[in-house]
Amino acid sequence: MKTNRDTISVRQLMFIFTIIISSPATRFLPSYTSQQAKQAGWVSPVVALLPLMLLILIMNTIFKKYEEESMVEIIEDIMGRFAGKAVTALYLLWATWLIPLYMRYSSERLVSSVYSGYNNSIFVIINLVFIVYIIRSKLTVIGRMAEIILPVIGAFLFILAALLLPQIRLDNVAPIYFNDIIPILKASRATMVVFAYMFLLLFLSDRVNGKGSFKKLAFTAAFVNVSSVLVVLFITIGVLSSSIASRSPVPVLLAVKQVSIADTIENIEAIVVAVWIFADFMLLSAMIITALNIMRSLFKLSDTAPLLKIYVALIYLLTFGIAANKLELEDFSRTLITPVNIFFGFIVPLLLFGVGKIRGKL
């Protein structure tokens, strides 16, 4: 089902993907990787590059055959109508699970880092109102927003890396021995969890133009993402050490608090909070649009705009019903979300490719 209006380019999709990565990368990755691989944790994103590249190659092959179809139509054609619908319904459930999870994380992070004592429902309501307003203005607006926000985030990361360079202690990030390989492989699962959102975003494929350049742009995005995640981990572990990074609730914020230039430029963590707010907003908007797009293709709807408000109302309730406290959320991230995201983000596309080859569809 190709729509001529409200489309974005592959480049804009990759911009959205890169911004989406930045939110969980700064929240979840430093503590998880330093817990798993200690001082070698910062190397783990390099390992996660391989499955991401494999996913890009698989999707490129699929898009060569199915240029105009939506991802739901592609899955239904390859796996058969019934199995395809079942798989797509699972993806809808996955997205509907992730949105309240990130909404809750977003509000909890603001409460625990800056606005302590505030009721987090205020942040959830404000976020959802703005998301409804922006999504009503179509996907193109999100694509253009990503083009504006990403250079700002990139520049901030570059400046932050430069400012924190003198604070990095090399004995916090070295030495790395051969016996660190297994811990690094274990730590790389966390980066794979985050990279799994590439496949979820590709459910917008029927609203993406110029898929001919998908491979080139996706590879560029993959290298940029791996490099930026690597820099974030190197800075955080290098400044704080793996033992502090693994125990701190928000290690990146703690590392940024160490920035001090001639005792005049200090407390720049407010910029990190601003970046988080933008990144979370983009992440949640993109995921809600993706979920609505899955619904549109799954139920053959002509318009999903009337479903937006009721879906967001459900998200609001799920945001508070998903977990009783932050501890439960973190336990969930450490245990269940890793296999679930890797399954939906990497294994199902691989199965899709295998079934497509066996049935002669690809």
Added chain:
Amino acid sequence: MIRVWDRIVILIVVIAAICIVDLGTMSKKGLKRERIVFLVLTGITVSYGIYFYTHIFSASLVRAMFKLFRIDI
């Protein structure tokens, strides 16, 4: 302090307002499939909302998942 039933009444009023606006728009445009999906979503939202507000201190989907997959934390 807002009581449980006050929360449920607020939820139903908000959902009713959304229904009036969106179902009206869909009827005008003749979107039949959309109306069915909308009503199903509304049903899920209202029933989950009532469950959540009546079990506000014990409702946790994550805990339910841990029980389902028998994960000890």
